[in-house]
Amino acid sequence: APAQSQAQFQDRVFRVSNGVSKEHPMGNGLAAMGACTLERTGGKMRIQPYWDGALGNDLTATQSVRSGTLEMVLTSTAPLTAIIPSLGVFDLPFLFDNEEEADKVLDGKAGDWFAAKLPAVGAVNLAWWENGFRHTTNSRHPITKLEDFQGVKMRVMQNTIFIDTFKELGSNAVPMAFSEIYSALETKTVDGQENPYNNIENMKFYEVQKYLTLSKHAYSPTLVLFSKRVWDTLSAGEQTVLKECAAVGRAEQRKVNREKSKVSLANLKANGMTVNEIAPAELDRIRGKLAVIYDRHSATIGKEALDLVFGELKAIRGK
Amino acid sequence: MTVALFTAALLGSMAIGMPIAFALLVCAVVLMVAGGQTDTTILSQKLVEGADSFPLLAIPFFMLAGELMNAGGISRRIVLFALTFVGHIRGGLGLVAIFASVVMAAISGSAAADAAAIGALLIPMMRQAGYDVPRAAGLIAAGGVIAPVIPPSIGLIVFGVVANVSIGKLFLAGIVPGLMMGVALVLTWLWVARRDAVAIRPRQGWDARGKAVLEAFWALLMPFGIIGGLKFGVFTPTEAGVVAAVYALVVGLFVYRELKPAALPRLFTAAARSTAVVVFLIAAALISAWLITLSELPGQVKAMLEPFMWDKTVLMLVIMVIVVVVGTALDFAPTLMILTPILMPIVKEAGIDPVYFGVLFIMNNAIGLITPPVGIVLNVMCGVSKITMPDLMKGLWPFLWAELAVLFLLVLFPGLVTGPLWWLTH
Amino acid sequence: MTRLLVRLADAVLALLLAAMVAMVFGNVVLRYVFNSGITVSEELSRFFFVWLTFIGAVVAMGDGSHLGMDSLVARLGRRGRMVCAAVSNALILLCCVLLFLGTLRQHEINATTMAPVTGIPMAWVFGVVYLTAAGIGVHAVLRLARIATGTIRDDELIEVREDEAPVLREDRP
Numbered sequence: 013a014p015a016q017s018q019a020q021f022q023d024r025v026f027r028v029s030n031g032v033s034k035e036h037p038m039g040n041g042l043a044a045m046g047a048c049t050l051e052r053t054g055g056k057m058r059i060q061p062y063w064d065g066a067l068g069n070d071l072t073a074t075q076s077v078r079s080g081t082l083e084m085v086l087t088s089t090a091p092l093t094a095i096i097p098s099l100g101v102f103d104l105p106f107l108f109d110n111e112e113e114a115d116k117v118l119d120g121k122a123g124d125w126f127a128a129k130l131p132a133v134g135a136v137n138l139a140w141w142e143n144g145f146r147h148t149t150n151s152r153h154p155i156t157k158l159e160d161f162q163g164v165k166m167r168v169m170q171n172t173i174f175i176d177t178f179k180e181l182g183s184n185a186v187p188m189a190f191s192e193i194y195s196a197l198e199t200k201t202v203d204g205q206e207n208p209y210n211n212i213e214n215m216k217f218y219e220v221q222k223y224l225t226l227s228k229h230a231y232s233p234t235l236v237l238f239s240k241r242v243w244d245t246l247s248a249g250e251q252t253v254l255k256e257c258a259a260v261g262r263a264e265q266r267k268v269n270r271e272k273s274k275v276s277l278a279n280l281k282a283n284g285m286t287v288n289e290i291a292p293a294e295l296d297r298i299r300g301k302l303a304v305i306y307d308r309h310s311a312t313i314g315k316e317a318l319d320l321v322f323g324e325l326k327a328i329r330g331k
Numbered sequence: 332m333t334v335a336l337f338t339a340a341l342l343g344s345m346a347i348g349m350p351i352a353f354a355l356l357v358c359a360v361v362l363m364v365a366g367g368q369t370d371t372t373i374l375s376q377k378l379v380e381g382a383d384s385f386p387l388l389a390i391p392f393f394m395l396a397g398e399l400m401n402a403g404g405i406s407r408r409i410v411l412f413a414l415t416f417v418g419h420i421r422g423g424l425g426l427v428a429i430f431a432s433v434v435m436a437a438i439s440g441s442a443a444a445d446a447a448a449i450g451a452l453l454i455p456m457m458r459q460a461g462y463d464v465p466r467a468a469g470l471i472a473a474g475g476v477i478a479p480v481i482p483p484s485i486g487l488i489v490f491g492v493v494a495n496v497s498i499g500k501l502f503l504a505g506i507v508p509g510l511m512m513g514v515a516l517v518l519t520w521l522w523v524a525r526r527d528a529v530a531i532r533p534r535q536g537w538d539a540r541g542k543a544v545l546e547a548f549w550a551l552l553m554p555f556g557i558i559g560g561l562k563f564g565v566f567t568p569t570e571a572g573v574v575a576a577v578y579a580l581v582v583g584l585f586v587y588r589e590l591k592p593a594a595l596p597r598l599f600t601a602a603a604r605s606t607a608v609v610v611f612l613i614a615a616a617l618i619s620a621w622l623i624t625l626s627e628l629p630g631q632v633k634a635m636l637e638p639f640m641w642d643k644t645v646l647m648l649v650i651m652v653i654v655v656v657v658g659t660a661l662d663f664a665p666t667l668m669i670l671t672p673i674l675m676p677i678v679k680e681a682g683i684d685p686v687y688f689g690v691l692f693i694m695n696n697a698i699g700l701i702t703p704p705v706g707i708v709l710n711v712m713c714g715v716s717k718i719t720m721p722d723l724m725k726g727l728w729p730f731l732w733a734e735l736a737v738l739f740l741l742v743l744f745p746g747l748v749t750g751p752l753w754w755l756t757h
Numbered sequence: 758m759t760r761l762l763v764r765l766a767d768a769v770l771a772l773l774l775a776a777m778v779a780m781v782f783g784n785v786v787l788r789y790v791f792n793s794g795i796t797v798s799e800e801l802s803r804f805f806f807v808w809l810t811f812i813g814a815v816v817a818m819g820d821g822s823h824l825g826m827d828s829l830v831a832r833l834g835r836r837g838r839m840v841c842a843a844v845s846n847a848l849i850l851l852c853c854v855l856l857f858l859g860t861l862r863q864h865e866i867n868a869t870t871m872a873p874v875t876g877i878p879m880a881w882v883f884g885v886v887y888l889t890a891a892g893i894g895v896h897a898v899l900r901l902a903r904i905a906t907g908t909i910r911d912d913e914l915i916e917v918r919e920d921e922a923p924v925l926r927e928d929r930p
C-alpha cells in the first residue's frame with residue numbers, strides 16, 4: 013500500500029550545487045528529478061538547486077560533497093580526475109564520435125566501472141548527465157585545418173589533457189576563470205575558447221566571437237554526485253528513489269540539452285557567427301597529430317580504464 | 332530570527348574588540364548552529380577556498396604597486412604638479428586635494444591610505460593658508476572615498492569574485508562614476524569655499540610647471556597604462572596588477588631613483604602583510620557568505636523586496652537606501668561580503684545589469700567609510716588633521732551629500748554608467 | 758625568539774610575493790614575446806597566495822594589525838578592557854580549535870586530492886590552516902594567561918586597528 017511504502021521516507025532536502033545558470037538544461041533535468049522524488053515519496057524528499065556557482069565552483073562544491081557538508085553537485089569530471097586519474101579518459105580529444113556512443117558507454121558497464129570508484133573517495137554517482145560536445149570559437153579566422161590552430165590564444169579548461177591537446181595543436185592555452193572569459197574575449201586578451209553550444213549562447217560569446225568551428229573535439233559528461241556520508245544515512249528505499257529519479261532526470265536533461273543545442277546553433281548563426289565544419293580529411297590529420305596525447309596520458313589514466321572504454325567503443329562501432 | 336542572531340553575533344564580537352575576521356568566524360559558527368549543520372570542515376575548507384582564487388591575486392599586486400609608488404614619493408609629486416597649476420587661485424588648495432584624490436584613486440585601491448597620504452601633505456598647508464581645517468579634512472576624507480570606485484579597486488575585485496562578475500568590466504565601468512564624484516566635489520568645494528578668506532599662493536611660472544609635469548609624468552602615466560591595457564585586452568585584471576607593480580618598481584628604481592634596492596624586502600613584506608589582513612578577512616567572510624546562501628535569509632530578503640521588484644529603478648533605489656543605512660554602522664568589507672550573496676539573486680532576477688549594480692554597490696560601500704558613527708576614513712582623517720569627530724563631520728557634510736547625490740543620480744540614470752562602459756569596451 | 762620567528766615569517770612573505778610577481782609577470786611576457794606560457798604558474802601562484810595570506814594572518818595577530826573596531830573598548834577602564842580582551846581571546850581560541858579540528862577531519866580527503874596541473878596534494882594548501890590555527894591559538898592562550906595573572910600591559914588590551922591602510926611609515930611623504 014502507498015501509505016506503508018511512504019513511511020520509509022523522511023522529510024529531506026537535498027541541496028545541489030550548479031556552476032551553470034538555471035536556464036541551462038541542467039535545470040530541466042533537476043526539475044524532472046525533483047518532481048520524481050516528490051511524487052515517489054509523497055512530497056517528502058525535495059531537491060533544492062543552487063545556480064551560478066553560488067555554493068562555489070565544481071571543485072570546491074565537489075570537496076563539500078565528499079566531506080558531507082553538501083548533499084549534491086552536478087559536476088564535470090574535471091574536479092575528480094585529480095583523485096581518480098582514470099576519469100581522465102573522458103578528457104581525451106575525439107574520444108566519442110556522437111552522443112549515441114557516449115550514452116552507451118556511460119550508461120553501460122564502463123560508466124558503472126567508473127562510478128564504482130567513487131564511494132572510496134566519499135561520493136556516489138547517481139547518473140551520467142551531460143554538458144555535451146565542445147566546439148571552438150575564436151575572433152581571428154575560421155579553423156578549417158590543423159595549421160589554423162597555430163598561435164591562437166585559447167582559453168582552455170584548467171585540465172592537463174585539455175591544455176596539452178591545444179598546445180599540441182599549436183595554440184597558446186591560457187587558463188582563466190570562467191567569469192573572465194567574456195571580458196577577455198571582448199578585449200582580445202585571448203582569441204578564442206571552447207565550450208558546448210549552450211554555454212556559448214548562454215554566456216553571449218557570440219557578441220565577441222566571429223568564428224564558430226564545429227570541432228566536436230571533446231564530450232563533457234556530467235556526474236550527478238551525491239555525498240557518501242549523507243548517502244549512508246538514507247534508507248534503502250530512499251536510495252532507490254534517488255537513483256531512479258536521477259535516471260528520469262537524465263532522460264529529460266539529455267533530451268533538452270540536445271534540442272537546445274540545435275536551437276543554440278541556429279541562434280548563434282542568426283547572431284552573425286560564421287560557422288564552419290572541418291573537412292573529414294583535415295579532421296584525420298588533426299586526430300593523427302593528437303595521437304601523442306593518448307600515448308602521453310595513458311600511464312596516468314591506466315590500462316584497465318582505457319581497455320574498457322576502447323573495448324566498449326569498438327563493440328559499438330563494430331555493429 | 333537568523334538576521335537578528337547574525338547581526339548580534341557580528342556587532343557583539345566587534346564591539347568587544349575582536350578582529351572582524353574572527354567576528355565573522357564567530358558568525359559562521361552561529362549560522363551553522365542555527366542552521367542545524369555544525370561541521371568544523373565547513374570552517375576550515377571554506378576559509379582556504381575563499382583565498383584560493385586567481386582573480387584575488389590582483390590584491391597583493393596592486394598593494395605592492397602602491398607600496399613601491401609611495402616609497403618612490405608619488406603622492407608628493409602629484410600634489411606638487413597640481414599646486415603649480417591651480418595653487419594660486421581662490422580655493423586652489425582644495426582643488427589640488429580633489430585632483431590628487433582622483434589621481435591617487437587611479438593608482439591605489441585604498442580609501443584610507445589615500446586620504447591619509449594626501450591629508451598629511453595638504454592639511455598643514457591648508458591650515459597655514461587659513462582654510463577652515465574641518466572643511467579641508469572633510470574634503471580630503473570625501474576625496475579618499477573615490478579610491479574604491481576608480482580602478483584599481485580591491486572592492487571591485489572582491490565583488491567580482493563573490494558575485495561572479497567580470498572584474499575587467501567592473502574596472503572599466505568604475506572610471507566615469509569615480510570621475511563624477513570628483514566633479515561633484517569640485518562643484519561643492521567651489522560653492523562652500525567661495526567666501527573663505529585665505530592666503531593665495533603665488534602663481535607659478537611655466538618653467539616650474541614644466542618641471543612638475545616632468546616629475547609627475549611617470550606617475551600620471553600609470554593609470555592610463557592600466558586602463559588602456561584593460562580596454563585593449565593587453566592583460567587581465569590580475570595581470571594589470573602585476574604589470575603595475577613591475578612598472579612602479581622600474582620607475583622607482585631607475586627613473587625617480589628614490590627607491591633603494593635595500594628597501595625592497597621591507598616593501599614586499601609590507602604589501603604581503605596588508606594583503607594577508609585583507610584577504611584573511613575576505614576568506615573568513617566567505618564562510619558566512621556560503622552559509623547565508625544556504626540559509627533562508629536570501630529568501631526572506633527577497634520576500635521583503637518583492638513589492639519593489641516591478642520596477643528596476645525603484646528596486647535599485649530601495650536597495651541603495653538599505654546599503655546606505657547598513658553602511659553607517661558596518662564598514663566596507665563586512666557589508667560587501669554579507670550583502671553580496673543576499674542581493675545578487677534579487678538583482679539578477681530583476682534584470683539589473685550586474686556590472687552596473689556592482690559599481691553602485693561599491694560606491695555606496697565606499698561612501699559608508701565616511702558616514703558616522705562607524706567609518707574608517709573618518710578615524711584616519713581625525714588622526715591626520717588632529718580634530719575631533721564632531722568637528723570633522725561639520726566640515727564633511729556638504730561633501731558627503733554631494734557624493735550621495737552622485738550615487739542617486741546614477742540610480743535614476745543608469746545610462747551614465749552603462750553608456751561610458753559601452754564606449755570603453757567597443 | 759618571537760622576533761626571530763617574525764623576521765623569518767616576514768622573509769617568507771616577501772619571497773612568496775616576489776615569486777608570485779615573477780610567475781604572473783613572466784607569463785604576460787611569455788605570451789607577448791613568445792606566444793607561450795608556463796601552465797603551472799596560475800596554480801602555483803594561487804597556492805603561494807594562500808600561504809601568504811595564512812602565514813600573514815598569524816604575523817598580523819602578533820602585531821595587532823588585524824582590522825577591527827576599538828572605539829567602544831577604548832572608552833572602557835582597565836577592568837572593562839580586561840573583561841573584553843578575555844572574552845575576545847577565548848572566542849578566538851575557540852575559532853582556532855574548530856579550524857584545527859576541521860582541517861584534521863578533512864585531512865584524508867585533501868591528502869588524496871592532487872592539484873590538477875602541478876599534482877601537489879591539496880593537503881599542502883589546506884594544511885596551512887594547521888599553522889594559522891596553532892599560531893593564533895598560542896597567541897590567544899598567552900594573552901589569556903597574562904590577563905588571568907594581571908600582568909598584561911594596557912596597550913596589549915587593544916588588538917585591532919581601524920585603519921585598513923598600512924601604518925604610515927617614515928618614508929611616506
Ligand code: NA
Pocket residue numbers: 435436437438439440441477478479480481482483484
Ligand atoms: Na582605485
Ligand code: NA
Pocket residue numbers: 658659660661662698699700701702703704705706
Ligand atoms: Na559608516
